[in-house]
Amino acid sequence: MQQAYFPNIGKVPYTGTSSLKAGLNFQYYDADEVIGGKKMRDWLRFSVAYWHTFGQKLDDIFGDGTAIRPWDGLTGMDLAKARVDGAFEFFDKLGVDFFCFHDRDIAPEGDTLRETNKNLEEITDMFVDYQKTSHMKVLWNTANMFTNPRFVAGAASSPFADVFAFAAAQVKEGLDTAKKVGAENYVFWGGREGYESLLNTDMKREQDHLGQFFNMAADYAKEIGYTGQLLLEPKPKEPMMHQYDFDAATTIAFMKTYGLEGTYKLNLEGNHANLAGHTYQHEIRVARSANLLGSLDANQGDKLIGWDLDQFPTNLYETTMAMYEVVENGGLGKGGLNFDAKPRRSSFTPDDMFYAHIVGMDTFAAGLKVALKLKQDKVLENFVADRYSSYDTGVGANIEAGKEDFKSLNQLVIDRPQSDIRSATKSGHWEELEATLNRYIIDTLK
Ligand code: XLS
Numbered sequence: 001m002q003q004a005y006f007p008n009i010g011k012v013p014y015t016g017t018s019s020l021k022a023g024l025n026f027q028y029y030d031a032d033e034v035i036g037g038k039k040m041r042d043w044l045r046f047s048v049a050y051w052h053t054f055g056q057k058l059d060d061i062f063g064d065g066t067a068i069r070p071w072d073g074l075t076g077m078d079l080a081k082a083r084v085d086g087a088f089e090f091f092d093k094l095g096v097d098f099f100c101f102h103d104r105d106i107a108p109e110g111d112t113l114r115e116t117n118k119n120l121e122e123i124t125d126m127f128v129d130y131q132k133t134s135h136m137k138v139l140w141n142t143a144n145m146f147t148n149p150r151f152v153a154g155a156a157s158s159p160f161a162d163v164f165a166f167a168a169a170q171v172k173e174g175l176d177t178a179k180k181v182g183a184e185n186y187v188f189w190g191g192r193e194g195y196e197s198l199l200n201t202d203m204k205r206e207q208d209h210l211g212q213f214f215n216m217a218a219d220y221a222k223e224i225g226y227t228g229q230l231l232l233e234p235k236p237k238e239p240m241m242h243q244y245d246f247d248a249a250t251t252i253a254f255m256k257t258y259g260l261e262g263t264y265k266l267n268l269e270g271n272h273a274n275l276a277g278h279t280y281q282h283e284i285r286v287a288r289s290a291n292l293l294g295s296l297d298a299n300q301g302d303k304l305i306g307w308d309l310d311q312f313p314t315n316l317y318e319t320t321m322a323m324y325e326v327v328e329n330g331g332l333g334k335g336g337l338n339f340d341a342k343p344r345r346s347s348f349t350p351d352d353m354f355y356a357h358i359v360g361m362d363t364f365a366a367g368l369k370v371a372l373k374l375k376q377d378k379v380l381e382n383f384v385a386d387r388y389s390s391y392d393t394g395v396g397a398n399i400e401a402g403k404e405d406f407k408s409l410n411q412l413v414i415d416r417p418q419s420d421i422r423s424a425t426k427s428g429h430w431e432e433l434e435a436t437l438n439r440y441i442i443d444t445l446k
């Protein structure tokens, strides 16, 4: 490391909850503490998103970037290299084990793809060197196929065959990169894989091309012996009016249509869930039920602005329920929690980069603690088991065993009076469960 990019910041320590004031310390995240049979770092597998943390200028559609960064003033490959040095200092001081990047986050584009790849490889050589002297791993890498104007109408779903070829070449390099840096996953987020208007779109043809593209990618990964997990990241819209990988359920249907369930899993993001009209927990539950939970992009949206804001996660209820699903899943396997999040435009100093990650990590660590306690006491399991217990014996068990039909069931209920059938249902006690959840959060974190 040539110079310190964050000279005023040391390694972020774990201090526990002795102070009410937050600072450059963790109050809940104690990386090596074993809870629920695993170290916290292994439950949570935190990852820093290269684009937001080292690329963001913190601009918005009405205003220029506000970010003050140690590499301001540099350009081109000098900027790219300074960011690598700064990034590895940041990872080390924050105490994370993983990072994620798009190809275009780490190096500038040249005039041809060949020149672009050369720039990219110079930077990934630096990654590989740093990986030898640190414990840092790549959670996933991906191809940015939405910024360059050639992707105006999509990448693999573009109406233009040459653009499909460019996308293929870019993902080929992406998978080679994944193998080179040992990425545990490779992600496809279909930034512009959707449409703006059906008036000019052949939806079936675009989806067929996209399905074919994912199969070609899986074939190439196999051919080069890349063994990481391939992931699709659903999002309903933005920048397109409609994105084909709308949400977990839609993407699973797409995967089944194009024979991708054996080779791909899902990467799910909190803010994307909200844009699709779901909770984060819903999306994770859908994936988990289908055995397709791959990895998580950790961020949150805002009730007051309906857009992909990529806020750092600070909502304890959301992180508790997300971690509840992760605990039920037995962990995240090769996946992790990638902070696809940026500080607000008004939080523009370099130490905000630390504060933002610290609150995200602590909020997920706190959520993990509550989730494990809920699970240990079987609070929800017992309630849910009782709620469905009529399927454990008698006619319920017969239905599940396929031993009943419409005629036999008709026979069973045709003469039963209304007063009698009311006694067959039970209250869901939603509010009572929420009160219990409040108690668990307050008591576990005190
Ligand atoms: C955008 C997506 C993007 C992916 C990676 O909304 O979340 O950041 O995670 O391309």
Ligand code: NI
Pocket: 269, 271, 272, 308, 310, 340
């Ligand atoms: Ni997003």
Ligand code: NI
Pocket: 189, 233, 269, 297, 340
């Ligand atoms: Ni994302």
